[in-house]
Amino acid sequence: MIPGQFSYHAPATLPQAIALLGEHGYDAKILSGGQSLIPLMRFRLAQPAHLVDINRIDGLAYVREEDGALRIGALAREADLDAEPLVHERYPLLADAIAVIADPLVRNLATVCGNVAHADPANDHPAVMLAYRAEVVAEGPSGRRVIPIDDFFVDTFVTALEPNEVLVELRIPAPKPGSGGAYQKLERKVGDYAIAGVAAQIVVGADGLISEAGVALTNVGPMPIRASEAEESLTGRHPNEKTFADAARLASDAADPVTDLRGPADYKRAVTRTLTARALQRAAERALS
Amino acid sequence: MQTLPVTVTVNGDEHTAEVEPRLLLVHFIRENLGLTGTHIGCDTTSCGACAILYDGKPIKSCTMFAVQANGHDLQTVEGLANGPTLHPIQDGFFQEHGLQCGFCTPGMMMVASALLEQNPAPTDLEIREAISGNLCRCTGYVNIVRSIQHAASAMRAEESVAAD
Ligand SMILES: Cc1cc2nc3c(=O)[nH]c(=O)nc-3n(C[C@H](O)[C@H](O)[C@H](O)COP(=O)(O)OP(=O)(O)OC[C@H]3O[C@@H](n4cnc5c(N)ncnc54)[C@H](O)[C@@H]3O)c2cc1C
Ligand code: FES
Ligand code: FES
Numbered sequence: 001m002i003p004g005q006f007s008y009h010a011p012a013t014l015p016q017a018i019a020l021l022g023e024h025g026y027d028a029k030i031l032s033g034g035q036s037l038i039p040l041m042r043f044r045l046a047q048p049a050h051l052v053d054i055n056r057i058d059g060l061a062y063v064r065e066e067d068g069a070l071r072i073g074a075l076a077r078e079a080d081l082d083a084e085p086l087v088h089e090r091y092p093l094l095a096d097a098i099a100v101i102a103d104p105l106v107r108n109l110a111t112v113c114g115n116v117a118h119a120d121p122a123n124d125h126p127a128v129m130l131a132y133r134a135e136v137v138a139e140g141p142s143g144r145r146v147i148p149i150d151d152f153f154v155d156t157f158v159t160a161l162e163p164n165e166v167l168v169e170l171r172i173p174a175p176k177p178g179s180g181g182a183y184q185k186l187e188r189k190v191g192d193y194a195i196a197g198v199a200a201q202i203v204v205g206a207d208g209l210i211s212e213a214g215v216a217l218t219n220v221g222p223m224p225i226r227a228s229e230a231e232e233s234l235t236g237r238h239p240n241e242k243t244f245a246d247a248a249r250l251a252s253d254a255a256d257p258v259t260d261l262r263g264p265a266d267y268k269r270a271v272t273r274t275l276t277a278r279a280l281q282r283a284a285e286r287a288l289s
Numbered sequence: 290m291q292t293l294p295v296t297v298t299v300n301g302d303e304h305t306a307e308v309e310p311r312l313l314l315v316h317f318i319r320e321n322l323g324l325t326g327t328h329i330g331c332d333t334t335s336c337g338a339c340a341i342l343y344d345g346k347p348i349k350s351c352t353m354f355a356v357q358a359n360g361h362d363l364q365t366v367e368g369l370a371n372g373p374t375l376h377p378i379q380d381g382f383f384q385e386h387g388l389q390c391g392f393c394t395p396g397m398m399m400v401a402s403a404l405l406e407q408n409p410a411p412t413d414l415e416i417r418e419a420i421s422g423n424l425c426r427c428t429g430y431v432n433i434v435r436s437i438q439h440a441a442s443a444m445r446a447e448e449s450v451a452a453d
Contacts, residue, residue: 001332002311002313002316003311003313004311005290005291005309005310005311006310006311007291007310008291008293008310008354008356010356010359031357034352034353034354034357035334035352038313038334038352038353038354039333039334039352041311042313042332043332051310051354053356053357055357079346102422103337103421103422104347104400104418104419104421104422105337105340105347105348105349105400105422105423106334106349106352106422108343108346108347108348109348109352109353190421190422191335191421191422
């Protein structure tokens with residue numbers, strides 16, 4: 001199907017993009033990878049009057065570790081991160097998620113920042129960023145601000161970004177010694193959104209006990225969910241099957257799924273429980289290796 | 290109504306046109322350029338029938354606006370054959386019966402050409418992973434994997450002859 005009419009802008013700099021967004025307010029949308037926005041426009045579920053294409057802005061397509069964080073620029077594509085050995089070696093939770101997002105063709109265009117900015121509870125990166133306790137860097141007319149990930153998701157498809165702000169960078173804290181993470185996702189077929197997905201990131205201290213834990217859930221509620229009680233239950237305990245089973249039960253309690261084409265709510269809660277245990281098991285193996 | 294100039298290189302030739310911003314790249318390729326080998330199989334970015342190479346990388350041309358491609362290099366299935374001589378990938382699909390209705394074939398071949406460029410000796414699993422964004426409703430994929438393997442060996446043989 002053919003999208004509605006719009007005016008197209010292709011600014012060469014961030015300040016120009018921000019000025020255009022300021023001028024057109026809620027009538028404008030940023031176009032990055034286009035892999036969520038264009039499908040929505042083809043169904044006329046989105047009909048922005050102005051598109052601000054940020055793809056011609058130089059210097060946003062980076063992924064690098066700097067000052068204690070992995071920095072992902074607005075135009076870094078899923079495929080760019082997948083091709084980066086650093087991501088596989090030090091950020092296995094992120095690498096796991098990328099491999100199960102959409103398909104290789106979509107991943108050649110889709111951006112990680114766009115995935116988070118879109119705030120679709122079915123998207124996989126929001127839960128990953130929650131588990132990592134990442135930060136979002138937004139740039140607007142008065143400069144940059146850093147938004148903790150817990151303050152970023154406001155509602156389904158709604159974030160803390162102002163209409164004249166661009167998400168310019170995601171920052172994932174560099175892993176401490178003893179860190180491990182994993183993403184587990186059940187999908188009906190390759191390229192589909194999750195029936196349920198679980199992101200887990202833990203740190204195992206020198207004493208052999210879990211000192212930090214991040215657990216977050218994909219597509220089992222109206223927003224990405226941090227399973228706080230599961231996280232609390234993990235800290236101070238040995239990384240073993242019993243610990244993970246307890247946390248998995250608490251994570252499935254935190255899930256708030258609805259019955260839809262991907263299955264009944266009870267089933268999704270049960271899947272969340274199983275995936276949480278598996279994600280934690282894998283995270284622990286990686287933390288200890 | 291806003292229109293904008295678009296200049297793209299398609300299979301080595303430069304083309305310029307004045308288009309509406311909402312024109313999808315696949316429609317530009319099929320309707321403005323008349324290159325109908327690139328197909329449209331869905332409305333949901335799911336099928337990969339529209340796959341082309343965009344600066345050498347496979348993408349779904351139904352999920353990009355033509356204006357975004359301004360200044361970029363595109364390759365479509367029409368660029369594979371060398372006159373009457375089939376490209377080894379096309380020959381592979383012919384030899385191994387890699388198509389039935391043929392609707393998915395151009396997309397499959399473009400993805401295969403990007404894969405073999407990067408990885409001249411892929412495993413069957415790597416091929417399956419590469420074509421996982423391309424749906425085929427006919428073949429069951431087995432012969433498509435064989436076709437791409439056939440092409441891969443032919444291209445490796447060509448390479449080693451060229452190297453000698
Ligand atoms: C067939 C298919 C399957 C998919 N499967 C999955 C999946 O399994 N898991 C998954 O997580 N995703 C999936 N996706 C979605 C895909 O990952 C999208 O690319 C992603 O959701 C959005 O990223 P984008 O760069 O394409 O953003 P766009 O589509 O360009 O933009 C999406 C939204 O975010 C806004 N936006 C984009 N970038 C910024 C920015 N830098 N600052 C502020 N706002 C911004 C836009 O204005 C728009 O509202 C799938 C998509 C397709 C087509
Ligand atoms: S036409 Fe189906 S993915 Fe493009
Ligand atoms: S040959 Fe018919 S869809 Fe693939």
